Amino acid sequence: MDDTGANASALEKEIGSEQFPVNEHYFGLVNFGNTCYCNSVLQALYFCRPFREKILAYRSQPRRKENLLTCLADLFHSIANQKRKVGVIPPKKFITRLRKENELFDNYMQQDAHEFLNYLLNTIADLLQEERKQDKTNGRLANGSLDSQNHNSNTPPPSTWVHEIFQGTLTNETRCLTCETISSKDEDFLDLSVDVEQNTSITHCLRGFSNTETLCSEYKYYCEECRSKQEAHKRMRVKKLPMILALHLKRFKYMEQLQRYTKLSYRVVFPLELRLFNTSGDATNPERLYDLVAVVVHCGSGPNRGHYIAIVKSHDFWLLFDDDIVEKIDAQAIEEFYGLTSEISKNSESGYILFYQSRD
Structure with missing residues (x-):
């Protein structure tokens, strides 16, 4: 325990x-057996x-029964309200709850940080939607009137602050090369997974993400307009950029000959400032400036x-968190x-995983 104290005062x-x-606190987190992910x-x-801010605001609302979100809120609250500015906290309650909720994490093995991020954001969003539904039902019962729109099970669940912060929209466009008709389908994301190549940059990876591919020979596309299979061009475009863009670099690749995943340690440059062009035509703000906030x-x-x-x-400075150890690093060290x-x-x-926050 002493060396941790020494680290903190240093x-x-x-x-x-x-x-x-x-009002800032820098607290390392105790590792409970491979919980660094x-x-x-x-x-x-x-x-x-x-x-x-949203998590802490949630914590100040009336208490609900314990779940992953309440445990996370308690942990954040505990960090934000420490008497000391630096130190170490055991996130025991959160880890215990996580292991109880999802058998994938209920062991002492190393897990994938991206899978965990995905699970956490989706779980919080689900819990918030569930709570809103319950509040509505309780509100309805309280005033005795029935809310007709609630009976329509086709309406998508309302978006939550998790969506407001992390959700962006992709549009999948397919253009028939015979009749030129474009069909497009939107899909939402909370984080974006991009392929990596050696000696490239994030901008390059994102551009690769939007490359046009040709659907031909046995992969021809069934065109509704032509009523037959045709050659087509297909591409993914970002239609709506999120407030915080979580970029997952696909560094783990399954190698058939090895029968296992191997890591691509390719050098991919990620700048402290990222200028993103919304590539789809009907984008509201064509260019957005993002700042790197976490990696x-x-x-x-x-x-x-x-x-x-x-x-x-x-x-205006950078810190490195390695479980219970926290140290200040130079911006240059990010390279x-x-x-x-x-x-x-x-x-x-x-x-x-890179977290970029939009400036506006």
């Missing part, structure tokens, strides 16, 4: 009391300010081996997490 000294941001994502989300980094050679850490931006130019030393520390 951090406090390094930041300096005059520089220390008001969870700790790193929780730290990244804590430093996504809009998300933290979940995978260290090691494969998905089930290795370790996760998080680097986050707080006010160390881009990945490797050569695949020789597989054991890389490379950016895995």
